[in-house]
Amino acid sequence: MRLRRIEAVRFGGLVDRSLGDLGEGLTIVHGPNEAGKSTFTALVRYILYGFPSGREKEPQYYSAAGKRQGRLVFADDTGSWAVDRTEGPHGGPVEVRTLEGAARPGLVEAVTAGVSQLAYKVVFGFGLDEMARIEALRGQDDDIIARLYAASVGLRVSPHDVRAALDDEADRLFTPRGRNREINKTVAEIREIRDRLRALEREADTYQEARDRLAEIGPALARAREDRDERRRRFTEASRAAERLAERLQRIETLEGELVELRRALLDAEQQRAAVAIVEDDAPTALLAALAEESAAFTEGRQTLRDAEVQVEHAARRMRDALARVAGDDDAVLALGADATVAESIEGARDDIQRLALEVEARERDAQRAREAAQRAEKGATAALRSAGVEPGPNADSIVEDRLAALDSVTAAGLHERARRLEPAPLVLLISGLVSLAAGLVLREYVTVAIGVLLAIAGAVFLVRPARGSLAPEAVSGDDLRALGLKSPPTAVEASRMRRAFEAARSALRERAEALRSLEAAETDVRLATDTLAARRTAWAAWVAERGLPEGSTPASAAEALAAARDAVQARAMLQEREAAATRVRARLDDYVERLVSAARDAVDVPDDPTDDDVPVIVGRVRSLLSERTERRERGSRIADEIAGLSSRIEVTETKLASASADATAVLTRWDMAEGGSLEALQALADRERQAAEEAERSYDELAEERARLDERLHEGAREARGGELRLRLAGAQELLAEQAERYVVARAAAMLVGAAQERYERERQPDVVKRAREVFSHMTGERYPGLTVPLGGGPIEVHDARAGSKGSDVLSRGTADQLYLALRLGLIEQLDGVGEGLPVLMDDVLVNFDPLRRRGAADAIAGLAEHRQIVLFTCHPETAELMAEVAPTSTRIDLDACEA
Amino acid sequence: MARAVRFIHAADLHLDAPFKGVNATDERVRQALVASTYDALSALVDACIERSVDFLVVAGDAYNSRDRSVRAQFAFKAAMERLADAGIRVYAAAGNHDPTSGWTAGLALPDNVRVFSDTAVERIVVEDGGEPLCAVYGRSYRRSAETADLARDFSRVAEDDVAIAVLHTNVGGRTEHEPYAPSTLAELQSARMDYWALGHIHKPEVLTEQGTVAVYAGCTQGLNPNEAGPRGCYLVTVGGGVSLEFVPTAAVVWDRRTVDATELPGVGDVRAALAEVCADVRRDAGGRPAIVRIALEGRSDAHADLARPGVLADLVDDLRAEQLDIEPWVWVDRVRDLTRQPVDLAALRESEEFAGDLVRLSDERLADAATIVHELLAPVSEYAGRDLETSFDATSIVERARDAALDRLLAEEGS
Incomplete structure (x- = not known):
């Protein structure tokens, strides 16, 4: 990469001026003064690094044509590019335009890599003014040599920069006299926190004082409270005692007045009670009251007596009527009525006679029915015999029996033979009937049932029906036939009919005999009953006679007489009872009258011989007397109650008076005023106690108020969280300080290590840049100064002559110094193969102070460097241009015209 | 012996004692901690009443007199009054934190409380229905730094059917605790007591030698991260032997855990592992709030992320918020990042x-x-x-x- 052309669009006095084409190696630009050599040199720097602002101490090169603007055209084998920069903020915008080949947007950065603007200004684009700065900047932030050296040894940043950055980092953290450094600020904050904490501790001291004072106040307050309470108590007691005494004295006065009134009332009551007293020795009020009360019973007794007398009369009349209904002596009648067995006897006789008479009648009816039955049996037997062919008579029984025997014999022989033959038709008829019957029952066909029954009966009848015709004659005995009055054996039907006749005759004969036996028994019964009835009537007649009843009395008439007798007896008993009751009533009445008269005679007016009719009058008088006595008694009772009440009240009032007096005395005694004490003295004492209590109250309140204040203060402290927050802040600040201190130490240690490493590197490996600078300088000076020392850590550059004498740069002549600085630059640039690739070295008449010999040496060195780095040498001296062309035959020469730079 | 004796043995309540080693930034956690020793006291009283024990023994350090906390003294007094209302007697020995010189000065305890003498071993005969039930022996500290061997003065009286001793002591010279009233297990054994109710060591522990049962009830509430684990009191039954039942009273449970982050590649994995640890802590706390201190250890790929400024703090804040929203809450006191880069040293x-x-x-x-x-x-x-x-x-x-x-x-x- 090489710079081909420099174009000044508007820059200083240059407007639309260009410089080029520049050569690959050395380009010699010759021009008179003010041809724009320095302007082009500055323009290159400004295009690469930006236009300076007005505040920067750099030549501004303002243009009257407008904003400053310039252009650099770079080229290599692959293309060419134009770097345009126009004045503007931050150095002005830069634009890289591709003129040929591929785009290179990072072209400016690539060209200036590792070379700061200052380094460029001092090392790459310099004039006489910058010659000495290469040393002046050593040891400072912009140690150009160090930077370029670092770049030359492969480091992206210079150890010097690193150390400076580390030291800067440490300085940002702390400087002993700093204020805004991090550690300084943190320490300041810690001190401020500590000040506030101390203030809080001073407050805490006041809390402690408060606590101490509280500890003192506690017992004092307790004592004050006790004193206050005691004073209050004494005042309260004295005050209450005075009030109590006043109240008691008032009460005593009141009670004494009440006592006078009560006693006067009591005297009046006692006089009234004497006036209403009752004397009742001769006529006790209770007895009279009882008798008066009993007068109602007396009136009722009189009515009872009258009723009893009417009942006596009624009973006597009834007895007489009863006796009159019975003939005979009254006593006998009364005795009959009184005999309880008579009625039974009468009823027994009546019942017996009636029953026996009925028995006779019944037996007679039975006998009559027996006779009629015997007559019918006789007629029946006669008819039966005749029907059997037997003549009635005494032997009719045996004849019938004999004939029956003969008939049995005859029928037995004939029937035996017939029995062995059965008729088939009746049998079929019987079976059919039974089948029909069964079917009808099963089928519930009642017509079929009826038919079945008829068929079965018919079959059975025909089966058992005797065979028609005669019995077998060879089986019948002749005797028997004779006995029967027959000549030939009878047919079965005839035999049957004969048998029924004989048997009927035999039955009729038996019934006749039985009827005759019944008739005989019935007649016997009639006779027995008749005899018994007659005997009973005889006994009744004897009893009537014995009882004195009229002869011929029947049980019924005897019963009537007995009822009358009994009525008489009952009426007599009632009469006797009524008479007794009347007598008792009379006695009670008399007794009452006697008691009444006896009791009332001394009290009221009583007749000498009082009757029952006088009794109500006497009772009325007694009642009047009793009423009067009652009224007086009630009045006397009221007076007595009044007296009792008055007495009681007097007693109570006297007690109260005594109590009040004792109480008043006790009050005075309690306050030591038993002798000569008074209400006024006690009140004066209470007033003194009040004043003492108020004083104690004030003392207590003051202490309590102080304690409350202290408590509140301590509670404020208890709520106080500032201490905790401050301590936390302090902890945070201390932690931050420790962290900052650690960072500080690390930064410082790192800087120290870098510095130490630099020193070692410097010591153990002499940098090539210095070696090359020494060679260049030695050559320039014609071996006058073969030695050169450039401490990389700072310190003056020294040159050494052939005799090993050393000179500091500050004592060198201007020309020698310029040669030294140029040698250093050339040495440096030779070592910067990889640094600032494409960055041209622009020298602005830097050889003016060189003598010819040393100028040639310098020209050789420059020509040597131009073999591998582009150099543009500006000069206004033709000899210099010619010298350079001589030592660098391949160089390019450009001549500038004079212009307004 | 008429019947078995049932009582509760507690010690080291340390009411209102300062907490150490915790930086509780949450208000609820702070409040819970400030109230915890009092809540533990309430739980102790509840345990006595619910179990209808014959009496309660407190083997010292009911609270920290050094802190002169009025609140603590009032709380203790109120608790004793609750026991008095329930007819439960209390026998308390003073310890180094609450020597008799500072014991509830100015605050009278109810009549059901007996504090043992600080001059000699005191023997108190506990009666039941007018008949002796057992004898309780005890001795209080006169001063905090009691260095005399108090245990040697204990000796059972022959007529005692059951003898119980109460003492705040360091048995066996444990160096991690103050050497107050030092004693040996052999001394305890020679006193021939049926049961030694001990205080001073905050961790519950049963010491037994040759038939002598000596028990540290431990503190009723853990006071710092080092006092992790269950804290409470013992329900003791003496009758034909000694049986013990531990009754937890701590209002807040302390816990310490370690998480091996070796297999945790990222911060999210660490976060999940920490939440799982909190769930374990919650389960082990038995329904009580808990405070846990967690150490992350091991060479982990997550180290680099954790080492970035604010990453671990944000993670801990998030974890705390989550764990405080669950009842009972768990306060993540600290997560120490002791992880290292996965480099080959x-x-x-x-x-x-x-x-x-x-x-x-x-x-x-x-x-x-x-x-x-x-x-x-x-x-x-x-x-x-x-x-x-x-x-x-x-x-x-x-x-x-x-x-x-x-x-x-x-x-x-x-x-």
Whole structure:
């Protein structure tokens, strides 16, 4: 990469001026003064690094044509590019335009890599003014040599920069006299926190004082409270005692007045009670009251007596009527009525006679029915015999029996033979009937049932029906036939009919005999009953006679007489009872009258011989007397109650008076005023106690108020969280300080290590840049100064002559110094193969102070460097241009015209 | 023995104690932390009441008297009153943070609270229904720096059916803790107690030797990132042996995690891995908010991106916002980027280049790492004074410095 052309669009006095084409190696630009050599040199720097602002101490090169603007055209084998920069903020915008080949947007950065603007200004684009700065900047932030050296040894940043950055980092953290450094600020904050904490501790001291004072106040307050309470108590007691005494004295006065009134009332009551007293020795009020009360019973007794007398009369009349209904002596009648067995006897006789008479009648009816039955049996037997062919008579029984025997014999022989033959038709008829019957029952066909029954009966009848015709004659005995009055054996039907006749005759004969036996028994019964009835009537007649009843009395008439007798007896008993009751009533009445008269005679007016009719009058008088006595008694009772009440009240009032007096005395005694004490003295004492209590109250309140204040203060402290927050802040600040201190130490240690490493590197490996600078300088000076020392850590550059004498740069002549600085630059640039690739070295008449010999040496060195780095040498001296062309035959020469730079 | 004794053993409540090692920039997290020791106290009281224990023992450091926090004292008093209302007694021993000289001065505790004597071992017989239930022995600190061996004065009385000892002590001379009231396990064993309720060590731990059960209940609330893991109290049952049940009370759980970023090629992958770690932390926290400190380690391709200014900070901010939106929240306290470039250090050591010099040089300086770190930190230490509490791993610092330098020296163009 090489710079081909420099174009000044508007820059200083240059407007639309260009410089080029520049050569690959050395380009010699010759021009008179003010041809724009320095302007082009500055323009290159400004295009690469930006236009300076007005505040920067750099030549501004303002243009009257407008904003400053310039252009650099770079080229290599692959293309060419134009770097345009126009004045503007931050150095002005830069634009890289591709003129040929591929785009290179990072072209400016690539060209200036590792070379700061200052380094460029001092090392790459310099004039006489910058010659000495290469040393002046050593040891400072912009140690150009160090930077370029670092770049030359492969480091992206210079150890010097690193150390400076580390030291800067440490300085940002702390400087002993700093204020805004991090550690300084943190320490300041810690001190401020500590000040506030101390203030809080001073407050805490006041809390402690408060606590101490509280500890003192506690017992004092307790004592004050006790004193206050005691004073209050004494005042309260004295005050209450005075009030109590006043109240008691008032009460005593009141009670004494009440006592006078009560006693006067009591005297009046006692006089009234004497006036209403009752004397009742001769006529006790209770007895009279009882008798008066009993007068109602007396009136009722009189009515009872009258009723009893009417009942006596009624009973006597009834007895007489009863006796009159019975003939005979009254006593006998009364005795009959009184005999309880008579009625039974009468009823027994009546019942017996009636029953026996009925028995006779019944037996007679039975006998009559027996006779009629015997007559019918006789007629029946006669008819039966005749029907059997037997003549009635005494032997009719045996004849019938004999004939029956003969008939049995005859029928037995004939029937035996017939029995062995059965008729088939009746049998079929019987079976059919039974089948029909069964079917009808099963089928519930009642017509079929009826038919079945008829068929079965018919079959059975025909089966058992005797065979028609005669019995077998060879089986019948002749005797028997004779006995029967027959000549030939009878047919079965005839035999049957004969048998029924004989048997009927035999039955009729038996019934006749039985009827005759019944008739005989019935007649016997009639006779027995008749005899018994007659005997009973005889006994009744004897009893009537014995009882004195009229002869011929029947049980019924005897019963009537007995009822009358009994009525008489009952009426007599009632009469006797009524008479007794009347007598008792009379006695009670008399007794009452006697008691009444006896009791009332001394009290009221009583007749000498009082009757029952006088009794109500006497009772009325007694009642009047009793009423009067009652009224007086009630009045006397009221007076007595009044007296009792008055007495009681007097007693109570006297007690109260005594109590009040004792109480008043006790009050005075309690306050030591038993002798000569008074209400006024006690009140004066209470007033003194009040004043003492108020004083104690004030003392207590003051202490309590102080304690409350202290408590509140301590509670404020208890709520106080500032201490905790401050301590936390302090902890945070201390932690931050420790962290900052650690960072500080690390930064410082790192800087120290870098510095130490630099020193070692410097010591153990002499940098090539210095070696090359020494060679260049030695050559320039014609071996006058073969030695050169450039401490990389700072310190003056020294040159050494052939005799090993050393000179500091500050004592060198201007020309020698310029040669030294140029040698250093050339040495440096030779070592910067990889640094600032494409960055041209622009020298602005830097050889003016060189003598010819040393100028040639310098020209050789420059020509040597131009073999591998582009150099543009500006000069206004033709000899210099010619010298350079001589030592660098391949160089390019450009001549500038004079212009307004 | 009539019946088993059930009580809760707590210690090191450190009410209102300052937190360390956390930079909680979120208001909600700050509030939760400020309230956490009080919330843990409430949880402790709830545990006592819900389990109807016979009593509560507090083995010292109920709160930091050095801070003289009135709030802490009032909170403790209110908690004791809640227990009094529930009929639960409290036996407390004072520790180095709350010696009796500063114990609730001016604030009277309710009658259910007994603070052990600071002059001798005190034996208190706990009764149940008028009958002795057990004996509780204890001794308080008179002053903060109690260096006497208090445990040796404990000795069980023969008639005790159950004997419980309460002491704030450093058993076995643990150097990472203040050597207050130093004792040995053998001394505890010789006292013949059924149970030693210990305080001072903030991590729960059960020490057992020859039948003696000595237990550090740990603190009820972790106070800094080093107190990660469960924090709470023990429900103790003594009766035919000793049984323990840990009851968590911490309102906020601390956690520390490490993420190996070796296989994580980009920032997005790191972000996902961190979210996954937060989910794990949330699960392990058992429903409580958690604060986690995460270290990213390993040589990772993500290192370069993470090392860019603001990248890790933005990632952490985004992660915090996400994790705070989930309940219970997880506060990502810090993500330390300890990742390194995926460079071959061995190859660099063999290199003649400048980076090789740097690696070899840092290797040589590791031997003096502590001195280097001390010297480099000296100006800051002098400037910050006691507020700078560091416990840097000097070797790690030098290695990280080496890596930081390499990061920059070997940075890709444009990075």
